[in-house]
Amino acid sequence: xxxxxxxxxPEMKAAIGKGGEPTTYEVTTLGIRTFARxxxxxxxxxxxxxxxxxxxxxxxxxxxxxxxxxxxxPFKQSNxxxxxxxxFKRNLNGGTAVEPLERVYAGDILEAVTTLTNLEIVPSxxxxxxxxxxxxxxxxxxxxxxxxxxxxxxxxxx
Amino acid sequence: MADAQYWDDVSEGQEFxxxxxxxxxxxxxxxxxxxxxxxxxxxxxxxxxxxxxxIIVHGALKGMWIGKLLDEIAGEDGWIKQWDVSxxxxxxxxxDVTVFAKATKKYEANGEALVDFEVxxxxxxxxxxxxxxxxxxxxxx
Numbered sequence: 071x072x073x074x075x076x077x078x079x080p081e082m083k084a085a086i087g088k089g090g091e092p093t094t095y096e097v098t099t100l101g102i103r104t105f106a107r108x109x110x111x112x113x114x115x116x117x118x119x120x121x122x123x124x125x126x127x128x129x130x131x132x133x134x135x136x137x138x139x140x141x142x143x144p145f146k147q148s149n150x151x152x153x154x155x156x157x158f159k160r161n162l163n164g165g166t167a168v169e170p171l172e173r174v175y176a177g178d179i180l181e182a183v184t185t186l187t188n189l190e191i192v193p194s195x196x197x198x199x200x201x202x203x204x205x206x207x208x209x210x211x212x213x214x215x216x217x218x219x220x221x222x223x224x225x226x227x228x
Numbered sequence: 229m230a231d232a233q234y235w236d237d238v239s240e241g242q243e244f245x246x247x248x249x250x251x252x253x254x255x256x257x258x259x260x261x262x263x264x265x266x267x268x269x270x271x272x273x274x275x276x277x278x279x280x281x282x283i284i285v286h287g288a289l290k291g292m293w294i295g296k297l298l299d300e301i302a303g304e305d306g307w308i309k310q311w312d313v314s315x316x317x318x319x320x321x322x323x324d325v326t327v328f329a330k331a332t333k334k335y336e337a338n339g340e341a342l343v344d345f346e347v348x349x350x351x352x353x354x355x356x357x358x359x360x361x362x363x364x365x366x367x368x369x
Contacts, residue, residue: 101261108261109292110248112229113299125304134308135295139263165360166291167312222312 158227232303
């Protein structure tokens with residue numbers, strides 16, 4: 071919790087509306103099956119390529135909300151610094167919205183860009199003050215340039 | 229598992245549910261699927277060291293359970309237009325979680341047969357920990 075009453079700094083205000091660097095996500099058969107297993111899907115189009123093709127899909131189908139995994143490379147980390155220093159050290163995931171626009175398939179490579187859409191510091195009964203960040207992430211398939219989904223997130227810092 | 233629905237057959241007020249187990253193995257599989265390896269979800273000692281009574285269910289997994297229920301209702305010929313959830317309180321692991329979607333509005337717009345839902349996850353005591361809303365396009369007969 072911040073000890074002093076905080077207001078948005080000029081750096082925080084300037085960060086609103088800014089998009090981050092694109093992140094590449096790989097959608098793999100292993101990733102889809104692990105996700106479908108974890109969530110408990112029973113539909114074979116999320117597990118079996120042949121069943122997916124029988125239903126007219128070109129490849130194994132990703133369940134709604136699955137956009138693959140970011141490509142992990144410890145030797146190629148972003149050097150970009152955060153747009154502002156947060157005075158709040160603890161973070162909570164406040165909520166998520168998913169807007170699926172196109173089917174996602176195994177083999178897709180998606181590029182995700184997250185934009186900070188709003189930032190506010192509000193009074194909190196439990197913590198004195200908290201910062202609410204809202205953001206939107208747009209996932210675009212590299213092979214055809216289609217936006218396959220948008221997600222919106224709310225982060226709480228206190 | 230919920231059955232796929234035709235728009236014609238859904239009534240406002242109708243509720244669909246799934247019951248999901250939240251054992252530690254499932255949370256570990258979700259950690260691998262999502263890349264969320266925060267130990268409060270699978271390490272008893274770590275969770276208790278953070279003043280939690282036990283490991284807790286990932287908020288994102290609860291959100292995706294809701295997505296799965298909506299996907300089952302939509303079936304092959306329907307489509308989830310959107311769903312949103314708020315993570316309001318914790319679900320302690322190893323307890324069953326009821327996932328629900330209650331139809332609140334049935335209508336047609338821009339040539340699509342749509343149903344709005346109130347969605348969420350419910351604990352055994354009836355409290356809703358992950359409330360939200362959704363809109364699903366359903367096939368017509």
